Amino acid sequence: MEYLLIAVGVVVVLALVGLFAFVLPRQRRSREAPEETAAPTVRPTGRTETAPPAERGTAQPQAPPEETAEEAAAPPAIERPEPTAGRLARLRGRLVKSQNLLGRGLLALLSSDKLDADTWEEIEDSLLTADVGIEATTQIVEHLRERTKVLGTRSAGELRSMLADELVDALGADMDRSLATTPHPERPAVTLVVGVNGSGKTTTCGKIARVLVADGRSVLLGAADTFRAAAVDQLATWGERVGAETVRAPEGRDPAAVAYDAVQRGIETKVDTVLIDTAGRLQNKVGLMDELGKVKRVVEKHGPVDETLLVLDATTGQNGLAQAQVFTEVVNVTGVVLTKLDGTAKGGIVIAVQRKLGIPVKLVGLGEGPDDMAPFDPRQFVDALLGEPAGTS
Template sequence: MDSVLDFLYSVWGIAVVVGVLVVGLIVGLMRPGRRRPPAPPPDVDVRGPGPADTAAPEAPPHDAAAQPSTPPAPTLERPERAGRRMQRLRARLARSNTAFGRSLLALLGGGKLDEEAWEDVEDTLIASDLGVEAATQLVDKLKQRVSAEGTTDEETMRGWLREDLIELIDPSMDRRISSRRLEDRPAVLLVVGVNGTGKTTTVGKLARVMVAEERKVLLGAADTFRAAAADQLQTWGARVGVDTIRSDKEGADPAAVAFDAVKAGQESDADVVIIDTAGRLHNKANLMDELGKIKRVIEKRSPIDEVLLVLDATTGQNGLKQAEVFAQVVNVTGIVLTKLDGTAKGGIVVGVQRQLGVPVKLVGLGEGPDDLAPFDPATFVDALLD
């Protein structure tokens, strides 16, 4: 034992002990075993799953939970103003009426205007729905000019024809549409017409015309026979921020809805109330009587400032017959011609004005939301002869 102790305290003993300890330490580090996990980063929960973790997440504070999620308000459309609409009017009419203008100018500027040629001119005018009386009047005036001036130059003839057509359309007619609030009430517009003329769509487009002129508009859905008509009108209004008064009951009394719309317009300080009515055949007495009732009921609450008759320009002379009947029942003050860009028969403008004695105030040019424009005689004639 003493010899062992002497060895451990000797230099060699100390070296052996130190060597054993170093080898043991190295072997211990190399042996696989349990390692201490690294410290978690701050604010991260590293607890294993347990009852607390499987429970429902904590509710937000009371104030935050009480706030409803409000969807963003829809972006309202900005309707096109009248000036740009008129530019498109001329371009579209020129494209659809080229046959009319070309054939007339070819006949008048052909250098030989004998009796047969004049008859061809008159036939062309009548075929455009100008009407026999108006066509004869126009041809007689052109004959007098040719006889007096002794010329058939195409540009000269075009100028004369332009002047005479504008005169026939009568630019002196008042084509303004009532759209301003009057003292204590809004202007009231009643829109009527037969089935299939695009009447409800026209009312929606007319609302856009008014909004573009910064008027406060209210719509009345008095076409209660078709729920889809009220839905359609409400959709048109919503696109430009215009409210619609309607009944949720299909077949409700249209006169009552019209009355409520005017009342709501008075109470909401609207500038104008536009009332859509059901399309009706002009030869159905009961339907026309109902239209008369709508007018009478509205007038118990407010005068009616405009009765606009919507006519399909492609119906030609049949449209004139429709216009006569409506004028007898509701005192039409203005005409809206739809689908004017789809026909070469632009003469209906002259025909309907001469027959009813009321002006064409608006024209529909296509399917777009802003394809309704105020009617301007000079622009219309230029488009026909372009």
């Protein structure tokens, strides 16, 4: 009996121990703070989503307000470049390097007390150093020697006038420098922009677009330099700034197809001028030059190309002439755009290009700004080189 009571007591104790081991932990957990529940977030679409719980002790950043449809669709501000009339005269200060060598340097030599053989040789050297070219230099010096001998006087005003006339004549004052950008009854005018890599061709194409817009033309751009995605994006940016559409295609697409599509789009939208930027070509790469010829042939399925502008870097000097000759053979260049003329003392390259090729310089770049490109005018150019005439303020 005594053993029975002991056994019952042991069972009771074990039961009580088990009860406390099961109940007490649950009570402690119930007294702790409950887990945070996920708060619903309502999006503007009306769907309800579950936001992740916030970490304790950290502040949650406020989400920025979502862009409205009106803000997302807002077009960039359209720029309106000033008309180009007189732009070259306004940019005359950019020609200071060429002015010192080709202009004022010659005036200083011509004003020497004695115009002997040594002085005339220095005049020749100045012209050659300025990249005028041998043939043009010989002609200019011969005319100057004859005129100074006949006139028998060398006042500052007369010397300046005499030199200005010779330089203007050498620049080809009678050349047609107008841009053929007038639309045809059934289609826009088409301009091809060609040139070697590194000449600033795509940037120049964008500046030409601004020149046309400034003079009242509506423009569409064709990004046919499909080998460089950066060039396509760059051209599109130039177009957006003046409200011009850009026809583009994925990288590596046939440039001729892009050029064709650009003209077709120009016909549909009835713009005045389609301006096509082509891939930069090295003049010794026959295959690439053949491809450029293909671009021209495909574009002309719509009609003849009205203008083919060759972009030349003025700082390349006489090397640019070899480039120009090859391009002329392939695509019949009708005009030259001379860039970086403000950064070189060799302003005579204008004379050399025209005399060698018989192709007029139609536009010149005189700075880095978007509107630092000007229609070329021989008289204004020479006036900028020589400085103000004597007796003017």
